[in-house]
Amino acid sequence: MKRVYLDYAATTPLHPEVKQEMMEALEGTYGNPSSIHSFGRESRKLLDEARSEAARSIGADFSSIIFTSGATEANNLAIFGVARAHAHKGKHIITTQIEHHAVLHPMEELEKEGFEVTFLPVDESGVVSVEAVEEALRPDTIFVSIMRVNNETGMQQPIEAIGERLKEHQAIFHTDAVQAYGLEKLDVTALNVDLLSVSSHKIYGPKGIGFLYRNDDIHLAQQIFGGEQERKWRSGTENMLGIVGFKKAIELLEKEREDRMTHYQRLSEKFIAGLNELSIDYHMNGKKEEHMPNILNISFPGVEVEMFLTNLDLEGIAVSSGSACTAGSIDPSHVLKAMYGEKNDRIYNSIRFSFGIETSEEEIQFCVERISKILNRLLPNHTRG
Numbered sequence: 001m002k003r004v005y006l007d008y009a010a011t012t013p014l015h016p017e018v019k020q021e022m023m024e025a026l027e028g029t030y031g032n033p034s035s036i037h038s039f040g041r042e043s044r045k046l047l048d049e050a051r052s053e054a055a056r057s058i059g060a061d062f063s064s065i066i067f068t069s070g071a072t073e074a075n076n077l078a079i080f081g082v083a084r085a086h087a088h089k090g091k092h093i094i095t096t097q098i099e100h101h102a103v104l105h106p107m108e109e110l111e112k113e114g115f116e117v118t119f120l121p122v123d124e125s126g127v128v129s130v131e132a133v134e135e136a137l138r139p140d141t142i143f144v145s146i147m148r149v150n151n152e153t154g155m156q157q158p159i160e161a162i163g164e165r166l167k168e169h170q171a172i173f174h175t176d177a178v179q180a181y182g183l184e185k186l187d188v189t190a191l192n193v194d195l196l197s198v199s200s201h202k203i204y205g206p207k208g209i210g211f212l213y214r215n216d217d218i219h220l221a222q223q224i225f226g227g228e229q230e231r232k233w234r235s236g237t238e239n240m241l242g243i244v245g246f247k248k249a250i251e252l253l254e255k256e257r258e259d260r261m262t263h264y265q266r267l268s269e270k271f272i273a274g275l276n277e278l279s280i281d282y283h284m285n286g287k288k289e290e291h292m293p294n295i296l297n298i299s300f301p302g303v304e305v306e307m308f309l310t311n312l313d314l315e316g317i318a319v320s321s322g323s324a325c326t327a328g329s330i331d332p333s334h335v336l337k338a339m340y341g342e343k344n345d346r347i348y349n350s351i352r353f354s355f356g357i358e359t360s361e362e363e364i365q366f367c368v369e370r371i372s373k374i375l376n377r378l379l380p381n382h383t384r385g
């Protein structure tokens with residue numbers, strides 16, 4: 001059966017050149033980068049090169065990159081690291097209701113430790129306002145964490161403007177840039193951030209590796225204790241295979257970023273045009289201006305999302321909804337709930353389609369036709385009047 005993968009925001013496959021690089025490293029280099037002999041030095045060289053590449057990609061210094069097991073760990077290190085090191089200056093933290101669980105859940109843990117966390121709302125298009133951050137700021141606010149691009153809607157948040165406002169405040173500013181990194185050229189100085197998280201498996205690199213950018217002036221409480229690796233910010237022998245693959249993925253990204261963006265733009269336009277041509281009844285979640293073209297979050301009125309996802313899967317199409325499905329009941333997406341409220345149908349009938357470098361226009365056409373076919377079956381009167 002033909003299979004179409006449209007869930008690149010969840011994860012991407014390994015780029016063939018990344019795989020090639022990793023195969024070579026697997027066969028050749030196995031020294032521990034902390035060892036001083038020649039085997040160790042070979043690995044250290046690869047580690048240093050990867051760190052330089054990662055730093056360069058966000059306009060940062062070599063020493064500001066901390067390799068982690070992915071963005072979940074990078075977010076945890078940023079959140080607990082700041083909270084525990086700066087609690088003497090205050091115990092108030094600001095974030096948003098639309099963050100990934102890798103931010104929301106650590107924040108909830110901090111609440112249990114006596115921190116006060118403000119979870120800011122967003123507007124109907126899924127964007128937090130600079131004014132809302134300003135209003136929430138207090139003298140005892142020590143930390144603000146706001147994602148750059150939302151993983152469910154593709155909506156970009158005004159990080160530069162928020163960072164600008166925070167320059168005169170003691171609060172340390174972190175952004176989860178996982179979904180942005182593969183699309184826009186990020187620069188930590190232009191973004192005005194102190195900390196930034198990235199994950200390799202969203203940019204055609206291997207899973208289980210990522211980094212936290214840390215401005216050299218920011219002190220973090222150590223979270224993992226052990227050896228001296230990552231200048232003690234993250235003890236443990238480095239995941240060298242992952243790091244080698246990640247470096248290659250970054251190199252390719254830097255080379256191809258603009259072409260990839262153009263490709264995603266073309267695909268999302270084709271997708272929307274296809275829905276219109278087939279008179280499919282739908283609403284876009286989010287708005288076009290601040291929207292990243294690789295993610296389309298679409299509501300199909302009248303549809304029951306679990307049934308729809310199952311039907312798409314039977315047709316070979318892999319997509320996702322933000323809703324978690326537990327024991328037959330749907331737990332609606334916290335992101336769509338923040339945008340539309342608890343009662344809006346969109347939180348129950350929306351699907352996320354996300355595109356990648358291998359997605360073809362023909363696959364988009366196939367997907368749109370199958371959507372139409374499934375809707376005709378599930379909802380005979382679904383088309384626009």
Ligand SMILES: Cc1ncc(COP(=O)(O)O)c(C=O)c1O
Nearest residue numbers: 070071072100102151176178199
């Ligand atoms: C916005 C965002 N933050 C964090 C993560 C977690 O990244 P990782 O899988 O590298 O732990 C993801 C992955 O889905 C994400 O989309």
